[in-house]
Amino acid sequence: MPFLTLRDYCRALGVPIVVGAAIGSCCHVSTVHATEGGGSNYPVGVNTLLSGIQPAPGSHIYIYLQAYEATTFEGNNGNPSSSVANFSLHAQAAAFRLSHVWRDVTFLGATLESRTNIPFVNLDLHFDAHTPKGTVYKSGRATGLSDLTIGPLFLGWHLGNLHQVLGLEFFVPSGGYDPNKVANPGRNYYSMQPNYAVTWLPTPRVEFSARALYSVNSVNHATDYHSGNEFIVDYNAGFRFTPMWQIGVSGYFYKQITDDTQHGQVVNGNGNRGQAVAVGPSIAYGSRRFSVALKYQREMLVRNRPEGNRFWLQMYMPFQ
Known part of the structure; x- marks a missing residue:
């Protein structure tokens, strides 16, 4: 059976696979930070497969399901935070x-290309917070619409086996938020994220992709907390072993570039800058009218964030 053409293959896998679901620890926790609550507007690890290839002209729908679980919150030295014990976070997201x-x-x-992302999340968080007055148990659950993403313009170039996408996205605080709650679907601040993605296909079977972005965050006026700016790279290396099946390794690199501040002061004396690296296997199947991908990503080298595991199920269908 002959292999699909490059154009057919990219359509079959539904590229680029992106979403704006604010999950990856999408919660506000008043006692631990690294960006407020140790989370981010951007769902790290989503833009991996063929992220530098823009889909064909027309309309497209992408569906993303994610499950995340973490049982530790790492401190600034890479060990479990001394201010938190018995940490547990379970989060699920569905985004379109x-x-x-x-x-x-x-x-x-x-x-x-123009895009919009509509995410919904379900969060379950609980932990013991060590305070000067003793240990306090905190817990919270939240379900609902998270923060919408608007991508008014993306430019896509196709130069032989090298493909690139350059764009700008805005995260809008549309999700529910209450500063008195431990967990919230929304983060209550805006983010602007210029991004660049590239895919190189040196042979019909082999793929190397990466997407880099820089997130500039505004102030959460409910708490006067300003989360630091973030640099994120999603990546994938894949091998297509049949015309429609690909296996690979995907993940992400996350690094907070500037300090967290609150009331104009650097948080915790060191800015509580977050960091994480993740890697794991992926498998994808695609036809010309439908594609699906399953990914697992394990976090490591974490600083000032939850450390856990991500599971992705991603689907694509064109309208044309």
């Missing part, structure tokens, strides 16, 4: 991305 690539419209030789 609507994408439209404009027909017969180009700019600087690139095709143009």
Whole structure:
């Protein structure tokens, strides 16, 4: 059986696979930080498979299901935080991305795409907080719409076996938020994220992809907490062993670049800068009208964030 053409393969896998679900520890925790609550607007690890290839002209829908669980919250030295014990976070997300690539419209030789992401989350968090007055048990659950993502313009270039996408996304605080609650679906601040993705296909069977972004975060005015800016890289290395099946290794690198501040002061004296690296296997199947991918990512080298495991189920269908 002959292999699909590059164009058919990219359509079959539904690229690029992205979503704006605010999950990856999408919660506000008043006693631990590294960005407020140790989370991020961006769902780290989602943009892995063929992330540098823009889909064909027309409309597309992407569906993303994620489960995340963590039982430790790491401190600044990479060991479990001394201020938190018996930490447990379980989070699930379902997100829908609507994408439209404009027909017969180009700019600087690139095709143009617009996106929006609609995420929903379910959170279950509990831990013991060590305070000067003793140990306090904290817990919370939350379910609902998380923060929407708007991507007004993405530019896509296709140069032989090298493909690139350059864009800008905005995270809007549309999810529910209460500063008195331990867990919230929304994060109550805006983020602006310029991003660049590249996919290199040196042979019809082999793929190398990466997507880098820099998240500039605004102040959460309910708590006067300003989460530091973040640099994130999602990546994938894949091998297509049949016309429709690919196996690979995917994950992400997360690094907080600037300090957290609250009331104009650096949090905890060192900015509580977060860090994480994740890696794990992936498998994907694609036809010309449907694709599905399953991924597992294990976190390590974590600082000032929860350390856990992510499971992804991602699907794609074109309208055209």
